[in-house]
Amino acid sequence: MADNGEQLRYLQLLSKDFPTIAAAASEIIRIEALLRLPKGTEHFMSDLHGEHEAFLHILNNASGVIREKIDLVLGDSVPAHDRAELATLIYYPVQKLPEIKAKQTDLDGWYRRTLLQLIELCRLVSSKHTRAHVRKCLPANCGYILDELLHAHFEDHDKDLYYGQIIDSILRYERADAYIIRFCEVIKHLAVDTLHILGDMFDRGARPDLIMDQLIAHHDVDIQWGNHDVVWMGAAAGSAVCVFTVLKTSLAYGNLDLIETGYGISLRGLERFAMDFYGGPIDRRWIPHADDREHLSPDVQTRNARMHKAVTLLMFKLEAGVIARNPDFRMQGRDYLNHIDYEAGTVTCHGQVYPLLDRDFPTVDPADPTALTPREQALVQELCRAFTQSERLQRHVQFLYAHGAVYKVFNGNLLFHGAVPMTEDGAFAPERFEGRLYSGKALFDYCDRRARQGYFAPPDSPERRAGQDFLWYLWCGALSPIFGRSAMTTFERLYIADESTHAEIKNPYYKLVSGPRAEEIAVRILAEFGLSGEGCHILNGHVPVRAVEGEDPVKAGGRLVVIDGGFCRAYHRRTGIAGYTLVYNSRGMTLRTHQPFESTAKAILEDEDIASKSKPIYVARERILVRDTDEGRAFLATIADLSRLLDAYRAGVLVQHGD
Structure with a gap:
């Protein structure tokens, strides 16, 4: 005081x-x-990229924690098939229950066995919590009975008789299904205290909006923004460059269902515009990346390709405007429409002249290449309005702001998505914004403030526009701690054949935390954020770990763990796995390596869980307590x-x- x-x-x-x-x-x-x-269990996931079915399954099985509890409680006394079926019931009670019931010859007997098994499981996962906390997790309509079943003492009466009488009453009044579903939900709730998402819910996979719905429904979650998240946050705020960036990515991966069905944003105007100006033959480079789960007709692919090209050229025009009004971003030269010789069909990139792979620029005036035509201005206004008026998108982005940040320090761990920008010699790289230099933690704090300014500053104010421009910088800026690369080489990959121009050079951070000074660097980063001691770790995602090539996600002498293992199906071939997650409980920290998940339908029908392996990262000397x-x-x-x-x-x- x-x-x-x-x-x-x-x-x-x-x-x-x-x-x-x-x-x-x-x-x-x-x-x-x-x-x-004992300390509660924390569950870490990263780079979900719209893979909503795989995300939901790992959320439901808590990266294998639920199955471990089942095996611990039931052991070999229950056959493996029955334990797998019980696990699926806990993961998907509403969907699995009718299928199990349909094959029972003694339904009441199955109800009794299952309720007793769920009670014992629930007693185990609730043992780390106070009775008051468990009560808060119980549903109001049957919470009293569940509380009695979980916390009954058997010194004065027979356990089997007591449980049997209550279960008989549940069966008599046909409430067994409701109680089974409630027990399953309580088990999942109590198995994990806190969920940490280390960024990139959006893009590539089909339905990140369904992931956001699940996160909003979760009892305790925090999010460290990824670059694919901040650009959607900018789009929801009304930033034109962010709107066309997310449209370009969605079209590149054929994810129009997210835009039109998920967020109720009509693309009719864009489709008409693309047909009017890009209606001729279209190069195959504009065809969206095909997901093997999608079967699009050639006509639909051509339509999407025309929209993809139209959106991309508009994006380049809008990017040029942001670069021009933000010299702090130091992106001069990346406004490529200003560096094209339209008559010769060449572009200047990093001082070199390259022939263009595509010379068709129907809406570009060579005399003023970044100016929007009247039709383009109208389309930009229409789509920006649609993004800001999508109630579901606004709800999701408001949740990202309320539960998210550029980084988080929690229980001795530093959580962020990308990188701590550094110089080659291992110093924190300084960046000048608004006349001041920022580096290390100060840069992270500055980025967080500017990101919020882009959504919450007064409408039409200079501060709001500047904040929206900064959200775009966080998406692709060289010293953005959320991006962590030299440049987003979208133009180069589309228009220049020389692959040397396609490289997105990683910030020195990535080399330093894998090199001979890695542990020293990691300890210094932790100290910058106020952390020290053997139990402290850096946890981040963003760059997929190439496990198939032998890359280890655990770096810097165990001080740093990268948990982007390619959760998104588009990365599976590159990484050789389907993602990493972390579980941190009172005994220590465990890395889980996951194999691809086929579908929710198969998991429910065949009791097929995700194949996973566990590896201890940190074992506590003594059991970690709440204190x-x-x-x-x-x-x-x-x-x-x-x-x-x-x-x-x-x-x-x-x-x-x-x-």
Whole structure:
């Protein structure tokens, strides 16, 4: 406290919640009991990229934690097939229950066995929590009975008889299905306390909107923004360059269902525009990347290719405007429409002249190549309005802002998506914005503030427009900690044959954390964010780990773990796996390596789980308790405040109110 007067005012406010010595003492005792509980389980995922079915399955099975609990409780006394079926029931209770019931010859017997198994599982996963916390997780309509089943004491009565009587009542009143579904949901809720998403929910995969719905429904989640997320945040804010960037990516991967069905944004105007100006023969480079789960007709592919090209050229025009009004971004020369010799069919890139692979620019005026035509201006306004008026998109982006940030420090771990920009010699790379230099943690904090400015600054204000431009910079800027590469070489890959121009050079961070000084660098980064000690780690995603080539996701002497293992189907061939996740519980941290997930339908029908392997990353010397966590440190501060309140009551400085 700053002074005795301020401390007294604070204690007076605290006394409203704890008006007596007994009330304050009881709260201290309650908190001290909480501090002795094991730390809750944290679940880390990254780079989901719209793969909603695989995401939901790993969310439901908690990266294998649920199956481990089943095997622990039931063991070999229950056949492996039955344990697999029970796991599927827990993952997908509403869908799996009718299928299991249909094949039972003794349904009541199955109900009894299953309810008893679920009760024992629920008792196990609830053992790390207080009864008050478990009660909060129980559904209101049957919470009392579930609470009784979970917390009954059997010193005074027979366990089997007690459970049997309650289950008989559940069956008599035809409530078994409801109780099974509720138990399954409670088990999943209690198995994982906190979910961390290290960025990139959007793009490439078909339905990131369904991932966002699941995250919104989750009981405790935080998000570290990825570059594919911030550009959608900019689009929702009304940034024209961000709108056309997300449209370009969606069209490149054939994900129009996300735009039109997921977010209710009509592309009719864009389709008409593309047909009017790009209706002739179209080069194959504009054909969207095909997902083997999609079967698009040649006519649809050609239509999408024309829209893809139209959107891309508009994007290049809009990018040029952002580059011109933001010299701080240091992207001069990347406004390629200004560096084309339209008569010769060449472009200047990094001082070299290259022939263009495509010389068709029907809406570009060589005298003013980045100017929008009247039709383009109208289309930009139409689509920006559609993005800002999509209620579902706005709900998702508001959730990203409310539960997300550029980085998070939590329970000794530093979480972010991309990189800490560094120089070749291992110093934090400085970047100048608005006349000031920022590096390290200060750069992360600055980026976070500017990202929020792009959505929350007053409409039509210079601050809002500048913030929206900065969201685009976070998507593709050289010293963006969310991007971490020299440039987004979209133009080069589409228009220049020389592949040396296609390279997106990684920030020195990536070389440094894999090199001979890796552990020293990691320790210095952790210290920059206020962390030290053997249990502290850097956790990030963004760059897929090429496991198929022997690359290890664990770097810097175990101090850093990259958990982008190619969750998105488009990356599976490159990585050789289908993603990494992390589980951090009271015993330590475990890396889970996952194989491809075929479909939810197959998982439900055949009880097929994702094949995964586990590898310990960090084993705690002693079991980690709540007192050792960030929450525990907050609890200890509360105990200190309550102790001062007790002293004030006992000294007569404050008067008790009540018995």
